[in-house]
Amino acid sequence: MSEPVIELKDVVVDYPLENSLGIARKLLRRGSIRKKRALRGLTFSIHDGERVGIVGHNGAGKSTLLRVLAGILPPSSGQLAVRGAVAPLFEFATGFEMELTGYENIRIRGLLQGLSSQQIKDRMPEIAEFSELGEALSQPVRTYSSGMFIRIAFSTATSIDPEVLLIDEAFGAGDQHFSVKSAKRMRELMAKGRVLVFTSHNLDLVKSLCTRVIWLREGNIVMDGHADEVLEQYRISESVI
Numbered sequence: 001m002s003e004p005v006i007e008l009k010d011v012v013v014d015y016p017l018e019n020s021l022g023i024a025r026k027l028l029r030r031g032s033i034r035k036k037r038a039l040r041g042l043t044f045s046i047h048d049g050e051r052v053g054i055v056g057h058n059g060a061g062k063s064t065l066l067r068v069l070a071g072i073l074p075p076s077s078g079q080l081a082v083r084g085a086v087a088p089l090f091e092f093a094t095g096f097e098m099e100l101t102g103y104e105n106i107r108i109r110g111l112l113q114g115l116s117s118q119q120i121k122d123r124m125p126e127i128a129e130f131s132e133l134g135e136a137l138s139q140p141v142r143t144y145s146s147g148m149f150i151r152i153a154f155s156t157a158t159s160i161d162p163e164v165l166l167i168d169e170a171f172g173a174g175d176q177h178f179s180v181k182s183a184k185r186m187r188e189l190m191a192k193g194r195v196l197v198f199t200s201h202n203l204d205l206v207k208s209l210c211t212r213v214i215w216l217r218e219g220n221i222v223m224d225g226h227a228d229e230v231l232e233q234y235r236i237s238e239s240v241i
């Protein structure tokens with residue numbers, strides 16, 4: 001079998017439960033920093049062509065797992081390999097430099113996604129056009145509405161032909177016009193992408209999009225297997241609660 005596109009081994013994520021001042025004070029006093037363990041040693045691989053749904057109740061660790069796969073959040077311990085270009089289609093409103101212009105923010109996001117300066121330059125007209133932001137792209141993004149941030153982030157994230165598509169169903173694609181346009185582009189990318197990882201509370205949508213489902217509970221994998229089988233068990237457990 002070929003090398004997996006995504007490979008996790010004993011991946012743990014702890015969130016500090018203190019702000020940076022609290023952490024500094026604890027360090028000075030040699031006290032222990034309180035943490036919340038969100039992922040408790042996940043091990044799995046995803047191969048070419050797999051469409052994987054991640055399900056679980058609130059707080060199960062779905063968003064944390066997507067952030068780890070996107071490289072936004074480094075694991076606290078364990079090993080992670082993601083082979084190929086990743087398009088993270090969630091948390092669009094985070095990570096902007098407020099004093100810089102729309103164009104500059106597109107460049108930064110592109111570099112973070114692993115594009116070269118030349119690739120960004122080549123794609124800039126297409127990204128700008130898809131965003132439909134026009135002259136506003138020359139303004140500092142602190143002047144933008146929340147929908148305008150989404151336009152930049154979505155247009156940049158989908159400007160590559162990604163091998164790995166990470167989608168949180170609750171991604172919120174802005175106004176009606178842009179959400180129709182972005183849904184169409186997402187479907188095109190899903191048809192082309194080698195791997196899809198999709199989190200959602202909408203089990204019918206998961207069933208229609210995914211071949212495999214990983215069920216998380218409190219940062220552990222409860223079940224990992226064929227979508228129909230895992231969703232059936234998950235539904236039974238939900239009706240018991």
Ligand SMILES: Nc1ncnc2c1ncn2[C@@H]1O[C@H](COP(=O)(O)OP(=O)(O)OP(=O)(O)O)[C@@H](O)[C@H]1O
Pocket residue numbers: 015016017036037038056057058059060061062063064065
């Ligand atoms: N920034 C943070 N600081 C501290 N704890 C966090 C942080 N983000 C998430 N957590 C905790 O980590 C755990 C996993 O959260 P996560 O957001 O990954 O769950 P989820 O499955 O995506 O939930 P939901 O379905 O509600 O979106 C939860 O217990 C949550 O309270």
